[in-house]
Amino acid sequence: MPKTNSKALLPLFFFFFFLLSCFSEPITYPPQTNLLLPSDAVSILTFKSKADLDNKLLYALNERFDYCQWRGVKCVQGRVVRYILQNSGLRGTFPANSLTRLDQLRVLSLHNNSLSGPIPDLSSLYNLKALFLDRNNFSGTFPPSIFFLHRITSLDLSYNVLNGPIPANLTALDRLNILRLEWNRFNGTVPPLNQSFLLIFNVSGNNLTGQIPATPTLLKFNTTAFSLNPNLCGEIINKPCTSRSPFFGSPSASGPLGQSAEAQGGGATTGGIVVLPPPSSPKKKHQRTGVVLGFTIGIALIIFSVLLAFALVRRQSGKKSVDSKETKPTTASSEATNSNVGNSKTQVEEVSGRKLVIPGIQKLKKSGNLVFVAGEVEGYSLEQLMRASAELLGRGTMGTTYKAVVDRQLILTVKRLDACKTAVTSGEVFEQHMDAVGGLRHPNLVPIRAYFQAKGERLVIYDYQPNGSVFNLVHGSRSTRAKPLHWTSCLKIAEDVAQGLAYIHQASRLVHGNLKSSNVLLGTDFEACLTDYCLALLADSSSTEDPDSAAYKAPEIRKSNRRFTPQSDVYAFGVFLVELLTGKHPSQHPVLVPHDxxxxxxxxREDDGGEHHRLGMLTEVASVCSLTSPEQRPPMWQVLKMIQQIKESAMMEDSA
Incomplete structure (x- = not known):
C-alpha cells in the first residue's frame, strides 16, 4: 500500500476549512449564556431583561469590566457590591436567579420604580446589609428568605401590595437598624421585637390587630410607627385593650360556637352533643322584637334631645360673644380675620384645634404674596397657607417651625422667623438673600420652595421631611437612655451632611451658620438633609442661645461675634460628628487632645462591635475639624474626601 504524503494534504485541509468558514453563519450567544462574560455582568443583564421593559438602562459591554461603570453599579475588585437603581422608571418583574447571584452585594436599592410580581428568593445574598424595595408594586407575602440574611441592617418593603401576616420571627434579624413595612396589606400581630440596634421602625397603614408588645425596643417609637391600624391597642399608642361587654345579655353570650350550651342560647349537653332548646313561638319573638325596638328608639330620642340642647346653648353663647365684640382670637376660623386682631401690637402664636393662629392675618393678605424661588410653580397661595391645619414642630434659635397641611393634601414645613432676631436686616436685603439661598438645590439640602415677608413677619416654606431629625435619632424621643448609633449609620449620615455642606461652600459664597443635629432631617429615603441653612446671617449674633447650640460655634465666633465662615461650618461639623459617635449632647463634650x-x-460607646480601627478614623476626622485655629481646619471638600476614603476602605475590608 502506497504511503500518503502528509505535507501534500495540508493545503487541502486548509482549503476545506476556508470553505466551511465562508458558508457557515457566525454563532452568537445571548448575554445570559455567553460564557465569556463575567458572572456579575450576566446577573445584571438577566435582571434587565425582565425588569426594564421600557429599556431605561442603556447597558453596553465592550470590555471585560465595563459593567462596573454601568448606571447604579459599584464594584470593588471587579465584584458588584452596590446596585442602586432608585427612581429609574423600571417596569417589569424581579426575575429569580438574576441579582440573587451577586454574592458580594452589600446594598440593593430598587426604590420608587414600578416593579411587580413576587420578591424572589434572596437567601443567596448572604453579604447583603441594606435592602430597599419600597414604593413598587411587589405582591405576595413577606419574603421568608430574608431571615437568612444575617448581616442585614436596613430593610424597607413599604408602599407595596404585600399581604399576609408579619412574621413573628423578625427577631432573627438581630442587626436591624431600619425596618419599614408600612402601607402594605399585612395582617396578624406586631412581633415582640427586641433588637437593641433598631433605630427606625414603621408598620403603619396595614391591617394589624391585637396588643403591641411593650418591649424596650418598641417603646422607643411613638404612635406614628403603628398608626392606621385601627385594631391595634396597648401602652405604646395609649389605647386600652380591655374588651367591652355587649349592650344586651351577659358577656358569655358572645362566646364561640359550640363552646358550651349556655354560650349558644341555653341548650343542654348530653354526651358531648349540644341539644338546642325548642324554637320560640312567633308571639314570643314578636314581643322580644318590640321590646328591643322600643328600647332603641328611646335611646335615640334621648341622644337627639341632648344634641339639640347643646346646639341651642352654643348658638346663644355665640350671639353673646358677638354682642360683646370680644377681640381675643380663640380659633383659626373667620374670627382670626377681624380687623381688631390685625391691629394687635403683640404677636401671639398658638396651636388651637390643630389650626395655625397668626394674629394680623388680614394684614398679611393685603401686604404681600408668597414669593416662589428657583422657578417653583405657584401651587398654593398665602391665603391657602393661612387656612392650613398646622402642628407645632418646635422652637429654635431662628424662630418657630410648623407642619402645615394645605387643602388636606400638600404637606409643608413653615418656619416663622423671629422678628427680633431678623430685624437688623432690611426687606430688600432679605429678598436678595432668600433668592440666592432658594436657588441652592442638592439631594442633601431640604429645598426652599417659597418665602414671605411683611412688616414684622417673615416666613420660609420648605418641603416636609417625614422621618424626623438626627437629634431625635441620636438622643431618642423618650426619657430612656439612648444608645449611640452603629458606626455604619454614623458614616452614612456624616457623608450626607458633608456632601450638603461642601455643595453650599462650592456652589455659592454662602455658609450654613447653624449646623446642629436638630437641623439635619431624614428624608424619604432616610438620607440626611440640611435645613435652616444660610439663615443665621440674617440674625443678630449677640442673641442668647442654649448651651448645645453655643457649643457648635467655633472659638473665633464665640469670642468676637464675627460672622460665620466656611471654617466655622467645618468646626460645627466636627462637633456634630462627635455627637453622632457618642450620643452625648455637644455641651457635654470635653476638650481633649485627639488621642484622649x-x-x-x-x-x-461601651461596645463598638470590634470596629476600633474604623471608629478611630472617624474620630480623627472629628478632631481635625474641631481644631482651635481656623487656618488648620481642612476645607469641607477635603473632609468629604476623607469620609469617602473611610467608606471605600471599609468596603474593601468587608469584601476581602
Missing part, C-alpha cells in the same frame, strides 16, 4: 478624644469616644 478617641479613648473618650470608645468609653461612651
Amino acid at each position: 478624644m478617641l479613648e473618650w469616644v470608645r468609653t461612651m
